[in-house]
Amino acid sequence: MPSTSTRTGTRRPRTATLRVALATGAVLAVTVGCSAQVVTDPAGAADDKPGGGTGTGVRIEPTEPASSSPSAEPAAASKPPATPSAKPTKSASEKPAPPKPKTVLASGAEGDQVRELQARLRQIAHFNRAPTGYYGSVTATAVSSFQAKRGLPRTGTTDTVTWQKLLGMTKKPTAAELRPPAAVKPAPKPDPRCMTGRVLCISKNSRSLSWMIDGKVLSTMDVRFGSQYTPTREGTFKVGWKSRDHVSTLYDTPMPYAMFFSGGQAVHYSADFAARGYSGASHGCVNVRDKKKIAALFDAVRTGDKVVVYK
Template identity: 55%
Template sequence: MTNPTRLAILVALLLLLPATAYGAGLAQERWMGGAEPSTQGAATAADPAPSGGATFERPVRPARPARQPVAPAPAPIEPAMVPGPTLLGPGAEGEEVRDLQARLAQIGWFSAGVTGFYGDVTVASVRGFQAKREVPVTGEVDRRTLDRLLAMTREPSTDELHPERVVAAAPSAALDPRCLVGTALCVDKTTATLSFVVDGQVRTTLDARFGGASTPTREGLFTVQRMSRDHVSSLYDTSMPFAMFFSGGQAVHYSPDFAAVGYAGASHGCVNIRDHAAIAAIYDQVSIGDRVVVHRS
């Protein structure tokens, strides 16, 4: 090795010695717990040294974000009750309206007379019933309203449906004693009337017409033997609706002729009635075996 080479190596070593000494001192400072320039700023803190008073630094955990309040879940919304299609409403007329009014009367929601007309009084009654039963309040009858009403009531009687046909009961003394038992058609030739009697109480009294001199209406106590709603006489070829036969071919029935000419004519022995609606109502309440009493008071 030449001298120039040796000289170059020596110079290089001299230049390296200060850097080596600095690195050794830095390592010793860290080993002994000396402070290290912080690169975390305010994010680090000094912990007490375990011994000898030395300290070391460690990162501080970042603060957790504040928990946001959770809004309560909204209560479920119940579907609103919607009324169904109208079955009966203002302006309607007929037997269905009578049935509605009679049923409302049974449970105290209709105090007016049953008329068969759906007017303001019926609307108010239906609205009251609906409000009480948690049914959509419309004043009109839909299927839900009708089902509730049917479940709470019974089939109205003829008297409930047609109170205008009910007459005040006649004193029992005015009736033939044979008319006071059960259901009876009490026919009085003297007054030319037929009284529909149930358990001694007169339900209805109607005008009646009887047979002429050559075909008189037989008198006495009889029973209803057969009934024919749309009967036509095979002997006279005449209409005899609501026929209730009590003695052979003699019957109580509606007579179009009696309705047309009144007492100017006579029957062939039957008891003629000229009130079509009333005799139809009686027919629906009479049964085979009920009494027929034809007498003179």
């Protein structure tokens, strides 16, 4: 039976009152219970479950609590602050290691710079002979002596530090210092056998070789001879054959610009003679220590030219 509201004096059906109550209760369930999502059905359709629905126009879809989601991230405030990894820093007092000195000249080198090195060492009494232009054991010993006196590593090799130190202590060598006149001996009066034709005229007394054509001296150079156990033969010979880059098969040593005149004896360049001077000897050959001169002589001499070796 319909009832009449005593408060407003208007009549409201009970059915309408029940629907409002149900809708209100559903909303309260959303706000008071577990987390849920409210989705409004615009068509006011019934729930899709069998047996019809409420007809309220509101569908309640439960959702999982946020805390149960595996992808949920903890609050930003709970993360510890990231600390950058500490990088090693160099102390202000540390200095980079100086670069290693570079080699300027070493044993086996030859040329004008070696001659300058020797002349400069000679100025300060570390090299006691005329410059030869060849960096041998004598030069290495002189360099080592210079390095020891100046507190440098005793390597015997001329590096950039050694060279700069030497330049600062010496002056540029003169032409006479580079090639002292005393190092070039005057040619003695030639043997009469040397006065005609093309001749390698070799004197043991003056330790010199003169290249002559028809009695005219074209060039002269210092030479040394064999020891008393392997003496250089004396007499008149001919150049039998020439070998520019010859290596001894007996002693396995280089014999550049070799001109053979008597068996295995030859006139040739000797690096040992250039390095040690007359403190050494050959095995019978005629050694020349000036490489430029012997190279020019090698090009000028022909097979069959005369060779005269005398005292």
